[in-house]
Structures are given as structure tokens and as C-alpha cells.
Amino acid sequence: MDAERRKALETTTRWEPGEVEQRVFERWMEGGWFHPPAEGTPEANYSIAIPPPNVTGALHMGHALNGTIQDVLIRLHRMQGRNTMWILGTDHAGIATQSVVEKELAAQGVLRTELGRDQFIAKVWEWRHLHGNTIVEQYKRLGASCDYERERFTLDEGYVTAVYRVFAELYSKGYIYRDNYMVNWDPGLQSAISDLELEDREVTDTLYQIAYPLEAVRGHEAEEAAADAGELVVATVRPETMLAVTAIAVNPRDDRYRDVVGRHAILPLVGRRLPVIADEYVKTDFGTGALKITPGHDPNDFEIGRMHGLEEVSVIGEDGLITENAPERFRGMTVTQAREAVVAELREQGLIRGEEPYTHDVPFSHRSGERIEPLISLQWFCRMNELAEPAVRVVTEGRVRIIPDGARRQYLNWMERIRPWCISRQLWWGHRLPVWYRGDETYVGEHPPEGEGWEQESDVLDTWFSSALWPFATLGWPDTDAPEFTAFFPTDVMVTARDIINLWVARMIMTSLEFTGKVPFSDVYVHSVIQAPDGRRMSKSLGTGIDPLDEIEVHGADALRFGLLAMSSTQDVRYSEARVQQGRDLANKMWNASRLILLNAQVADAAAVRAAAAKVAADDVPVEDRWIASRLQRAITSVTESIERYDFAHAALDLYDFFWSELCDWYLEIVKARLYGDDDEPVDSAASATLLWTLERVLALAHPLMPFVTEEVYSYLPVSESEALAVHPFPEPDPDLIDEGAEAEIGAAIELTRALRRWRDLAGVPAAQVLSARANGSDPHELVGRLARVEFGSGHGEAIATVEGVELLETEGVDPDAARARIEERRAKLRSEVERGERKLGNEGFVAKAPADVVDEERRKLEAYRAELDELG
């Protein structure tokens, strides 16, 4: 270590992540360690495809947790020597990106429609080149070790080829087709959107009861005269859609309506003859028990209509205005105007039988925020049944493990009743469907066929269509000889949040099986959603969002990573800044503990350190060295196993416990005397060796979780075998270093030290005062005297207290009354323990039925408590 660096180490008493993180990250990039060669087999290699963030996106807490988890896995496997690749890329995010650019243009007074499709798309590309890299840069702040040199985009050239190939094949298999179907029309976007892009909002509408006169039954003049043929009253919150009603439905078991099934009603204002049909769907206990059927404007009615072969009438157009299918006087009105006009006319004709406020959930567009208008429209669909079947099988057979199990059930649940997927969107930004029309002819393929007059379909594909190909299209598919594809596909794990299991994960599994014949990943790990501290969703519009970059700014990336991991779980969790601060404190602790070691370790030369380290566990090294080596093995095991079973909270907290409580609070305090030496004792170089040996391993262990501080400290190690900690071998637990004797011995010494300190505190002994003491049995470990400030051996005075077999002797300034109180307290505790043990062992059922080792343990404890009680008198 040169003088300058040593000076920096001496004077920097706090971990200051700001400039260090940037410098460390640049070193990683220069080292090229995140950019693996496309070699080897997918079985030997390790790869993860990142859930591609939207190009328009900014890093939010969800990304931060998702990215941290993947980076932990990636770094662990890279350090374990696997050829490791984290596949990076962004999603073109059709709707989101189009809206952003559209808004930006609107601010300049330019409308998308004025610009025309080609020019608008050019503007979007321009935007992407200017701003599309923001989120990728933000992932770097987090420390994400993605392969930044192989970044992909769902609209880059090769990716488009993959998308078109998939579309064409699904079309030729007959899975993709065009049909009139009820879609969720977003009047704001002027596009169909999927069920999954909806959000329900509570709305209070007016529920109108409207009378529909029944048509007289021919040949029953008497009845006609008597009852005016009667009427059916139906309830609706959308009177304007009555213009498109084509039937009335009642429940077949509803006695009130048994006689009217098969007859006809007359649609007021329009005059259409409406058959009265019977369908189980109609609830007898809601409204009047009679339901108007509007196949053109209601998803349920649409299904009933198809089932009964009803006419489908659309009176609301894609522009949100009343169409020519409605009576002339309503045409061209907005939905709201039409509603008022219809109600007014009905009122005039005396057909309104009731009205009341009605609060219900109504779907709104997640994207534009507008109320969804269910419409029948000509769209492209993909039938999912054939694709779903093998995708269910790989999960039930365990070829794809979905963790946790709740997420697995959610997946299977959804797949069981999968429905056709509407894959067309009326947008400009996206993959334009590879479909060409000329008159009545339709051709599907990336390029138009020979000849004049072919026009390409104007719709684009749902963004999720391209995302569904992510794990293989990013690696070069459909070129199955592409080096990246042969080396890294299938990937190992997909890390994601619960909300897109159906939207995305399921579809990746389906397309991957269909097109590559392989599962895209063997594990799906579904992690928490981070909520705002008050339990609401973190969202920009609610103002509940917390920006991970702000947290990195304040506490450092390692702190945020640790905090997110520690708070993560399979449940949704509330964001806890305290956990992030815990991470910051741990990073600081690592920095300072490392300073202690690095500034004080005696290093003759590299060979000496290696030689000393080689005998860390030898019998003749001090027991505390064997203890820390043994505890380290246990920490390595627990942290590694936790990560491997995706239990990141325990990995983080176990690391914390080992580092803070065992290494810092005990081992470093114990070893200081040997490290510094004093008048009597020379400096012990074995201590230095153990410290350096331990430090190197614990840094490596912590590195996947907290890469920056560990990498920085690693650069100060006097002896290190790797260019960077990022590519240093990950420690493996060594069973030979487990030393139960040393653990028991130091464990007992720790217990005793704590008991003595407790006594001191309760007795009000000043912190600096050294107490005289006498051990009843053999002298405790040297560390007890030092750490508890107790001097053993020399005193002859009377014992004023006994603590865990140690007699504390009368010492000037120590209050004997407090001591007696303390002893009495201990006696009381022992008596209750003895009582508890006797009661338990006196229980015949317990002795007879509990496992022998549990019973033996109880007996052992009881003996020990009795012995101590006797000793106290």
C-alpha cells in the first residue's frame, strides 16, 4: 500500500459511497467482466434475462429490488466460476412511448395525425436515441452487472425478425386469426387494450329502470286487451346503449318471467323487436331480474349474444360518437349527450320506472385514464389453448419451478381458463403486423409479395407479443446457431413481480416451448411488491413514490441493496428506510472494520500471509482464531444456501449478524490485544494472518449483496489473488474448519462476559473500574477479564456476588447492597427455572412421548440450574 492510499485509509473514518461507487463501477466496466464470451453450454453457463424496462422508464423501487435480486444471483454465479451473462435490454413499450412523444409534440403544438405515420415514428426514434438510455444508466448506479455490451431492444433489427417469424408461424398454424370481437376500446388512445391494462375505479352512476313494452301475442286478443300485453322493466346504468339492445334475457328458473320467454318486446325509441331469451347468467335477485342484452357494448352480453346467435349492433363508434346504426336524431352525439337525450325521451314517454344512484367499479384505461368503452371491433387474435397445454405441463412436472408456491398456483389458475389474446393495437409505435392486403387477398410475411398494390396492415402488435420472445430473441433466435443462443439459452431464472406472471411469464413459457422446444428458464422467482411506508401502492400519481436514486444518493447503493433484500419476502412489504439505514451502517461497519485490519495487520510479504493463513485452523492457533474460522464457515453456508433458495432477506440478515455481532463485536475486540501488542505481549503475526484471511472471505461472501464497499476494500488487501473481487472465487464452506470445541469455549466465554457486564451495570459499577474476582473452577478465557474489566486471581476478600461461577470480591466503590439485590434476582430466576424444569419432567406424558433428546436436554438444564442455585446458597 503506498503512502497516499494508506493516508486515505487512515483519514476516511466513514464509508462515503458517492465518488467511490462511480470509480468502482468504471473499473468493472473496463475489466470487461460483465461481458462473457459466448462459449460453453447453457448447462455449464449461467444466464438471466432482465425483465426489460420500458425505454421511457425511470428506475423505480420495483426495478431496484428486481435488479438487486438478479445482480445477487449473477454475481454469486460469476464468482463461483460459471460463465455468466445477465442479458440486458429495453422494451419499446408501444403505448407508453407513443404517449410520451405525442405529449411532447403536443406541447410544441404538433399533432401526431398532422405529422403522419412515418414522420411520427421518426420522431419516436429520435426521442429514443436522446432519452432511451436513461434507465440503463440508472441500473448502473445500482451496481447491476449486466452485459452492457450486448444490450438489446425489442424493435432492433434482429428482434423484429424474430417477432415476424413467430407471427407468421402462428398464423400458418391457424392460431392467429382475425375476428370481430368485443375489445376494451380506449377512447383516449383510440386503440384496443388488453384486460390486463385496465384498472377498476369506483364510479357512481344512475341506475335507471326502463320499461320495455311486450309485443302482443297473436291470437290472444283477450289477453292483449286486458294487460296491454304487459311490459318488462330492466335496469341499466348506460341508457344510451339501449339503442343497441337486441334481446332481453331472464333466468329460466325465474317464475315471474316463465311466460314471457319466447315472446318479444319492443325496444323503445328504436322499435326493434327483441326476443325474450332465457339464460342462467341472469341473476334473479338483482334489479328486476330482466336484463337487456347489448352484444355490441358489453362483454357479457357479447358472449350471451354469440351463444344465442343474437344480432350484434354497434351504436358507439371508435371515435366515441353515436353511429348511423342508431336512429338519426342521435347520430353524431357523444356518449354523454346521447345518454341525456335517451333519458329525456324515455321520460317524456313515461317509460322510466325508477332511478337511483348506483356505485360500482368501472374499468378505466391504465394508460390514458379514460373510461373503457367495450366495442365490437375487427382485431387480430391468437388462440392460446394449444400453446397453453404444454406450458401447463412443464410447470406441473416441475421443469419450470415457480417460487413461491402461491405464484405457481396463480399461474396454473390463469392457464386453465386461458382465452384468446387480442394481439393488435391501433398504434403507430411498435411492430406493424406483417400482414399485407390487396383487395380480397391477404398475405402474411415480413415483406410484401411480388406485385403492385399490396398494403400493410396498419395495426401494430401488443407490446407483450414481442416481450413474450425475450429470453431467446435477445440471444439471436431465430438463428439457432447464434453463439449467444447456443451458449446461454435456456436461461436459468426469471426474476419478476407477481403482477406480470400472466401478462408476461406465461407467454414466454408458451412461445419458448413452441419455437425452441425448450423451457426459457428453469426457475421463476416471484418477489415482493414494495409498497409505500403507509401501505399504499408506490405511485407517482399518488405521490407515494420513493425514488431509489435519491436513496442511493443519500445512503449509497450498497445500503439500498441491503435494505431492499432485507425487507424483501414473498409477501408484499412496506418500504422501510430503517432497513436501508441498516445497510448503510453495515457498509460503514465493513469499511471501518477493514480499516482496523488493513492499518494494523503485520504483513511481511505475501508468502508469509499465505503460509500463516494456511494454518488458520491448526490446533496450535489460539482458540478464538479457530472460533472465527468456524463461525465463518457457518455464515458462508447459511448465506449461500439462503441465496440459492431465493431467501434474500435471510441471506442479508445472516451476513449482518456474522459481520457485526461475531466478527466485529467479539473477534475484533478479542484480537486487538494480539494485534496491537502491549508492554508485556509482542504483536502476534498469526492474528494478522487470521484477520486478513477472514476479511478476504467475508468480503467475497458479502460481495453479491454489497458489491461497492467490498470491492473498494478488496483493492486495499495486501495479498489478493484476483484482479477484482467481482471475479474472485466465492468462498465455499470448509467442513474441516468447523470447530465445535472452539465454538463451545468461546461461546461460554462470551456468555460469562455478558453476565459480568450485566452485573456491573446493575450494580452501578463505573465503566472504567476494574473488579477483583475469583473463579470457582478453572480460570475463564483471558478475554473475559479484559472485556468485562475483571481481574482474576489475586484478591482474597469476601465475595459480594457470584455470577455464573465467578465470585466478585469486595472492591472499593462498589455497593454491596446492589450486589446482594443482584444475587437475589439471580436466585429468583433460578428457582423459577428449576420449577419449570421439574414441572415439565414431572409430566408423565412428556417423559413418555417426547423425543429422548428433548427430554435429556431438559434434564441437563435442570441439573445445571440446581447446581448454580446450590452454589449461591
Place this chain on the structure above:
RNA sequence: GGGCGCGUAGCUCAGUGGGAGAGCGCUCGCUUCACACGCGAGAGGUCGCUGGUUCGAAACCAGCCGCGCCCACCA
């Protein structure tokens, strides 16, 4: 309505059959030569409620109360 899950210290959460844990907060004491983002000690919990299973239940089962998420959604 169906499915899944949660209810443990003041707060955020671990703990899944054998003596209730962590972090933060709180109290007391420490300018102890790595760290006050620190060190030492401590207080604080009828583990939502009621039954049941068991020698033994925070944990397993049933019911109830409260909360959340996902599906399906009554016009």
C-alpha cells in the same frame, strides 16, 4: 362470488411442534487508540379472537373478526 395470503414488541418484519427474535425507536451508562452511521447494558409481547388436535401450539385443524392481493365481475 372464486383463489391466495396476512394479523407476533411502539413501528417494519423474521420465526412453522420442544423455553418469544431482529432492525429502528425507547431507557441507562460510555470522548474504551476501526467505526457516535459507534460501544456496553436494559425495558418492552395474554404471538387477532374462540374452540379443537397434541405430553407440549405463535406454529397444525375448524370457526369467527380485521386487512391485503389476484381472478371473475350483477345489468
